[in-house]
Amino acid sequence: MTIKDQMMHPEIFSDGIGEITVSGSIVRVDFTSLSPTERNPDNTPRAVLRQRVVMSVEGFANSVEVMQKALHGLIDAGVVRRSEAAPATNAERRSPTSPNFR
DSSP, rough: HHHHSOOOOOOOOEEEEEEEEETTTTEEEEEEEEEEEEEEEEEEEEEEEEEEEEEEEHHHHHHHHHHHHHHHHHHHHTTOOOOOSSSOTTTSSSSOGGGGGO
């Protein structure tokens, strides 16, 4: 292993994805985390943008496949449990926040 291989790579913590925007053949994924200082009107921490990842549609599709495999592994290991709730009807589904899906 070389010195270069041993160097630390920067890591970014995220509480989740705030928005996914598709523009032509480019996908932008906005990662957010909860602010320690900014609050929503209901006094809960506000999600703020931390990092944006920009990739091709093909790269995004491949990434989703990798994440699905990871999720299935977590479910199989008992780390994550599937919800037994009935599927939401169209009226009950939350509208996406991205203008690309309106």
